[in-house]
Amino acid sequence: xxxxxxIGHGSHLNGESAGAVYRYAELLRERGLYDEVVExxxxxxxxxxxxxxxxxxxxxxxxxxxxxxGYFTETVIPRELGLGHQGPVPPEGVARVLGGKTVRYTLxxxxxxxxxxxxLARAREVLPDLNAEDTALIVLGHGTTRNQNSNRVIYGxxxxxxxxxxxAEVHALFLDEDPKVGTWPDVVKAPRVVxxxxxxxxxxxxLETIPExxxxxxxxxxxxxxxxxxxxxxxxxxxxxxxxxxxxxxxxAQEARGASGAGGDEDxxxxxxxxxxxxxxxxxxxxxxxxxxxxxxxxxxxxxLDEGRPAAxxxxxxxxxxxxxxxRRDEGGHHRPxxxxxxxxRGWRAILTEAELPRxxxxxxxxxxxxxxxxxxxxxxxxxxxxxxxxxxxxxxxVTRATSEQVEEVAQDxxxxxxKTRLWAGExxxxxVFSGVPGAIPCPEACTLFIxxxxxxxxxxxxxxxxxxxx
Amino acid sequence: xxxxxxIGHGSHLNGESAGAVYRYAELLRERGLYDEVVExxxxxxxxxxxxxxxxxxxxxxxxxxxxxxGYFTETVIPRELGLGHQGPVPPEGVARVLGGKTVRYTLxxxxxxxxxxxxLARAREVLPDLNAEDTALIVLGHGTTRNQNSNRVIYGxxxxxxxxxxxAEVHALFLDEDPKVGTWPDVVKAPRVVxxxxxxxxxxxxLETIPExxxxxxxxxxxxxxxxxxxxxxxxxxxxxxxxxxxxxxxxAQEARGASGAGGDEDxxxxxxxxxxxxxxxxxxxxxxxxxxxxxxxxxxxxxLDEGRPAAxxxxxxxxxxxxxxxRRDEGGHHRPxxxxxxxxRGWRAILTEAELPRxxxxxxxxxxxxxxxxxxxxxxxxxxxxxxxxxxxxxxxVTRATSEQVEEVAQDxxxxxxKTRLWAGExxxxxVFSGVPGAIPCPEACTLFIxxxxxxxxxxxxxxxxxxxx
Numbered sequence: 001x002x003x004x005x006x007i008g009h010g011s012h013l014n015g016e017s018a019g020a021v022y023r024y025a026e027l028l029r030e031r032g033l034y035d036e037v038v039e040x041x042x043x044x045x046x047x048x049x050x051x052x053x054x055x056x057x058x059x060x061x062x063x064x065x066x067x068x069x070g071y072f073t074e075t076v077i078p079r080e081l082g083l084g085h086q087g088p089v090p091p092e093g094v095a096r097v098l099g100g101k102t103v104r105y106t107l108x109x110x111x112x113x114x115x116x117x118x119x120l121a122r123a124r125e126v127l128p129d130l131n132a133e134d135t136a137l138i139v140l141g142h143g144t145t146r147n148q149n150s151n152r153v154i155y156g157x158x159x160x161x162x163x164x165x166x167x168a169e170v171h172a173l174f175l176d177e178d179p180k181v182g183t184w185p186d187v188v189k190a191p192r193v194v195x196x197x198x199x200x201x202x203x204x205x206x207l208e209t210i211p212e213x214x215x216x217x218x219x220x221x222x223x224x225x226x227x228x229x230x231x232x233x234x235x236x237x238x239x240x241x242x243x244x245x246x247x248x249x250x251x252x253a254q255e256a257r258g259a260s261g262a263g264g265d266e267d268x269x270x271x272x273x274x275x276x277x278x279x280x281x282x283x284x285x286x287x288x289x290x291x292x293x294x295x296x297x298x299x300x301x302x303x304x305l306d307e308g309r310p311a312a313x314x315x316x317x318x319x320x321x322x323x324x325x326x327x328r329r330d331e332g333g334h335h336r337p338x339x340x341x342x343x344x345x346r347g348w349r350a351i352l353t354e355a356e357l358p359r360x361x362x363x364x365x366x367x368x369x370x371x372x373x374x375x376x377x378x379x380x381x382x383x384x385x386x387x388x389x390x391x392x393x394x395x396x397x398x399v400t401r402a403t404s405e406q407v408e409e410v411a412q413d414x415x416x417x418x419x420k421t422r423l424w425a426g427e428x429x430x431x432x433v434f435s436g437v438p439g440a441i442p443c444p445e446a447c448t449l450f451i452x453x454x455x456x457x458x459x460x461x462x463x464x465x466x467x468x469x470x471x
Numbered sequence: 472x473x474x475x476x477x478i479g480h481g482s483h484l485n486g487e488s489a490g491a492v493y494r495y496a497e498l499l500r501e502r503g504l505y506d507e508v509v510e511x512x513x514x515x516x517x518x519x520x521x522x523x524x525x526x527x528x529x530x531x532x533x534x535x536x537x538x539x540x541g542y543f544t545e546t547v548i549p550r551e552l553g554l555g556h557q558g559p560v561p562p563e564g565v566a567r568v569l570g571g572k573t574v575r576y577t578l579x580x581x582x583x584x585x586x587x588x589x590x591l592a593r594a595r596e597v598l599p600d601l602n603a604e605d606t607a608l609i610v611l612g613h614g615t616t617r618n619q620n621s622n623r624v625i626y627g628x629x630x631x632x633x634x635x636x637x638x639a640e641v642h643a644l645f646l647d648e649d650p651k652v653g654t655w656p657d658v659v660k661a662p663r664v665v666x667x668x669x670x671x672x673x674x675x676x677x678l679e680t681i682p683e684x685x686x687x688x689x690x691x692x693x694x695x696x697x698x699x700x701x702x703x704x705x706x707x708x709x710x711x712x713x714x715x716x717x718x719x720x721x722x723x724a725q726e727a728r729g730a731s732g733a734g735g736d737e738d739x740x741x742x743x744x745x746x747x748x749x750x751x752x753x754x755x756x757x758x759x760x761x762x763x764x765x766x767x768x769x770x771x772x773x774x775x776l777d778e779g780r781p782a783a784x785x786x787x788x789x790x791x792x793x794x795x796x797x798x799r800r801d802e803g804g805h806h807r808p809x810x811x812x813x814x815x816x817r818g819w820r821a822i823l824t825e826a827e828l829p830r831x832x833x834x835x836x837x838x839x840x841x842x843x844x845x846x847x848x849x850x851x852x853x854x855x856x857x858x859x860x861x862x863x864x865x866x867x868x869x870v871t872r873a874t875s876e877q878v879e880e881v882a883q884d885x886x887x888x889x890x891k892t893r894l895w896a897g898e899x900x901x902x903x904v905f906s907g908v909p910g911a912i913p914c915p916e917a918c919t920l921f922i923x924x925x926x927x928x929x930x931x932x933x934x935x936x937x938x939x940x941x942x
Contacts, residue, residue: 286778304775305890305910307757313901332887342813343888346910416803417814419776430784439776439817 001057002263004034004253007048007064007077010041012449015328015335018044020201020241021065026321027246034061034253035263042072043448044337048080050367052098053374056271059264060103061253067110067200067240068142068150075393078105093256102264104256110198110240111153114248116160118239123194126219126234136169136190137161140181140197140210143174151177154198167194175209182213185226193233200240211235273373274358276434281357286438288365288419289344292357299357301364303346304438317350324363326350338449339365340419340441368433368441375423375442376434382423383445392451399454410453410462418443472528473734475505475724478519478535478548481512483920486799486806489515491672491712492536497792498717505532505724506734513543514919515808519551521838523569524845527742530735531574532724538581538671538711539613539621546864549576564727573735575727581671581711582624585719587631589710594665597690597705607640607661608632611652611668611681614645622648625669638665646680653684656697664704671711682706744844745829747905752828757909759836759890760815763828770828772835774817775909788821795834797821809920810836811890811912839904839912846894846913847905853894854916863922870925881924881933889914 006025011017021039028037040051040062052060062081064073069088078085078094083105085094093106109115123130123137130137139161141154151174158172168190173181184193195214197206215221216235223231239245277285281292281299291304301323306314317323330336330343344364352360361369374380385407389400402410407425415422420443421429431437446454456462477496482488492510499508511522511533523531533552535544540559549556549565554576556565564577580586594601594608601608610632612625622645629643639661644652655664666685668677686692687706694702710716748756752763752770762775772794777785788794801807801814815835823831832840845851856878860871873881878896886893891914892900902908917925927933 289776303910305760305908307909308907309902309911330887332883334883334887412803412805416801416805431780436779437776438778439774440780 001035001266002059002061002257003055003057004028004037004249005051005055005060005062006037006039006249007051007062008039008041008044009066009072010044010337011335012043012337012452013335022321022324023243024065024246024249027243028249031246031250033250042076042080043452045339045447046362046366047447048077049445050371052081052101052103053270053370054362054367055101056267057264058101058267059257060101061256062103062105063249063252064106064108065249066108067198068153069108069111070150071394073108079391079393081105092258095256101267106252106256109245109248109252110200112248112252113156113160114251115153115198115239115245116157116164118242118244118248119157119161119196119198120164120166121244122196122236122239122242123234126236127192127194130166130192130194132165132168134190135167135192135194136171136188137167138171138173138181138184138188138193138195140195140199141172141174142199142205143177157198175205175213180213181210184214185223185228185231188231189228191228191231193231194236195233196236197238199238201238202241206238269374269379270370272377273370276373276376277361277369278354278357280434281354285433285436287361287368287433288340288438288441289342290364291438292361295351299352299354300349301352301360302349303344306346306349311349315348317348318352320352320356320360320363323348323350323352323360327364338418338447340368340443341417342419343417365441371442371444372432372440373434375429375444376432380423380442380444382442384424384426385446388424388446388451389454396451396455398458399451402454402458406457407454410450410457413462414450414453415443422446472506472737473530473532473728474526474528475499475508475720476522476526476531476533477508477510477720478522478533479510479512479515480537480543481515481808482806483514483808483923484806493792493795494714495536495717495720498714499720502717502721504721513547513551514923516810516918517833517837518918519548520916521842523552523572523574524741524841525833525838526572527738528735529572529738530728531572532727533574533576534720534723535577535579536720537579538669539624540579540582541621542865544579550862550864552576563729566727572738577723577727580716580719580723581669583719583723584627584631585722586624586669586710586716587628587635589713589715589719590628590632590667590669591635591637592715593667593707593710593713594705597707598663598665601637601663601665603636603639605661606638606663606665607642607659608638609642609644609652609655609659609664609666611666611670612643612645613670613676614648628669646676646684651684652681655685656694656699656702659702660699662699662702664702665707666704667707668709670709672709673712677709740845740850741841743848744841747844747847748832748840749825749828751905752825756904756907758832758839758904759811759909759912760813761835762909763832766822770823770825771820772823772831773820774815777817777820782820786819788819789823791823791827791831791834794819794821794823794831798835809889809918811839811914812888813890814888836912842913842915843903843911844905846900846915847903851894851913851915853913855895855897856917859895859917859922860925867922867926869929870922873925873929877928878925881921881928884933885921885924886914893917 006021008018008021025037025039036056040046046054064077066073074087083096089107093104095104139154139158143151154172158170162170173179199206219235221233284293293300326348331345392399419439420441421427422443424445429442431440477492479489479492496508496510507527511517517525535548537544545558554567560578564575566575610625610629614622625643629641633641644650670677690706692704755764764771797819802816863870890910891912892898893914895916900913902911
């Protein structure tokens, strides 16, 4: 049995941020090479602190879904996963045994040599008949990030693609360092030029900066007055959203596992939690704001406030993904980075099989079954706020400066809207879903939404509306 | 059967604002002269638009719990109650038949001549041996409000108390008009001076302005250098919070009813709604976020998220008032002006008799049973937003300027947190609590919280944190 974990950044504000990771997880699930594909996020749920607990097997490969190495892949993710590793990740990855699970942490997908294939695929999308006679390729990187490896990755891809013989010329250009992208007319000779942005997703740079710096007017731009005019530039979509990234992820994961054989076992704690939960579900149960009702061999999930509402008045969902997407926003359309906030939208019912139920409940309330069962069986350890605060780095270092009054003030705003009981603040919780109390959910550690709000509080920026924390 | 309705201002922000009206309602209930005493508020629930629907009998006397006549007693309350009356209320009050109920609307308690007794009672609290030989009384009013009657009320009380012979001198002085309170040393001759502020409650004026203007240092202040020194000033509490105001209310109500005999009948619609609800409760039911369970001849109410939680882990409440006070704030300690916002606090259970249950549910979800039953029986009429907006006066007149986009924007923030379904915006609601759906609650008209938020939106002040609307 083998588990694949994809790590994304996520967002406290933007409901679309996790979309790319969702899609890769779906593609990889369809491939069926892993018994499960689980997502974890810095700013959403399951969080980096929770995600390993939600994994079913003892053989776990963790892929940071980032385009380049940097602060998140080298500092935040290893720290939050508890890998006991900081700094550059070696090519073979980092392997640890954590809580009985073998966890392999890899380099981000973007540094894998197979990304050259994705660049080529993106190039072919905009110029199917690209060829070595008349076509130049520009691999376009950001450059000058904190991590010096990022331009090496661009050069490496350019070298490989030059060697591949598909293009007349291949250039590595950058937005923020030399050689700058604006110099392309001086260096590119071929009449047809494909530009592939080596970026994670569409955004400010791909939609604004690059077109402006290059003088592009759309997917195809004719240039009549460049030194080598006439030239036509074909502007490709960013590599980070190409479906073939899923193949790169599989290669990365395969290489990290090396010759480690048939995989692991089912994790006992995980299995016990879900078996106990399924036993509840078979009798009908409630968890958080939701209720689960066995129905003709299937299970119906709905908001408990919708109990008794005729099915015709509700939107019927029949897939785990449909349920996930329907409950991603509250009734006002606001993103729900923390799923246990008491704002689960109403108006839907999901009809699912018993095989689908665990993943549906996992999406609805990530890590709640595992953490609740651990609490129920006295195996959940709380992390007090000072420990969480001291672990923070970067812009969050300053949360250690929060007084206990400030922490409580933030809790009164943020946590008072949440179902969870703050074990990390010394609150007691005598029940759980497993003793039949739907709203009794343990919170063993402050979440990143809370941490971000404490940072705003310490910075004197809270209560000014429009929270800007999304780093 | 007779119903007494007390109208308070209430507050969207301050959970203590309704406290005085709560207390008078409790005192009047204890007196037992009315079959019920119901409160209604401009800024809380039940709202002025809802309160008459929540009344049990067809004989209704409505007392505005204000210290003086003015904008609220002459414009806002009559308009929102639908009395078809605007402007000064005649001494005998205004009587109307509304929805089969005889509704008598009186002057505010503060203008009743019996307030002179309350002034005397306040004076005796600070100076029990006050007498006609050595004691002067200052009746202290605000003065210069929009309504010219307010100083006449002060003079009237001063005249009556002068005639009563309890004091050596009686003076009417004012904060904001002549004769000003600061002139007291020139006009008051007696060595002992009692000052009774004719104000609704303790506040900025009674705690800061008056002591400063008069040179007071506490409840008792010695003056050695006034023209008539030595003089001692005894500073009384404001009249508006004295328990005897309840007697004034009873007199007002009695006079409004005049010779109208034995009272009214039980209102059919009201009785039908509550009989239907009690039938549900006897089997156990859920309403909003709460659940009601019959238990050994009593009823237990608790938050549905606390279902199954051991009683020992919950705070047990045994009175309607205890339940009201426990659920007045959310889990973060924030005031809950709208009870159907999805922030009912957890952690309590109330054990009540069947006789207490209706009032408990009324406090938990004011007007929800009546409005839900009306909707269930197709008798609830929705008021579209434009009608609500056009009805507004004063600072709220500008809400008519809101575009439909602005109205929706506010709804996405405010209403998305509320259990109710906006019939006033054309939303459909096919179920109610009476068809077994706990979260299906009709909203026939925009509430004052919504109106206030639309005003902020139109003024460009929303989303700046710290909403200031409380007018």
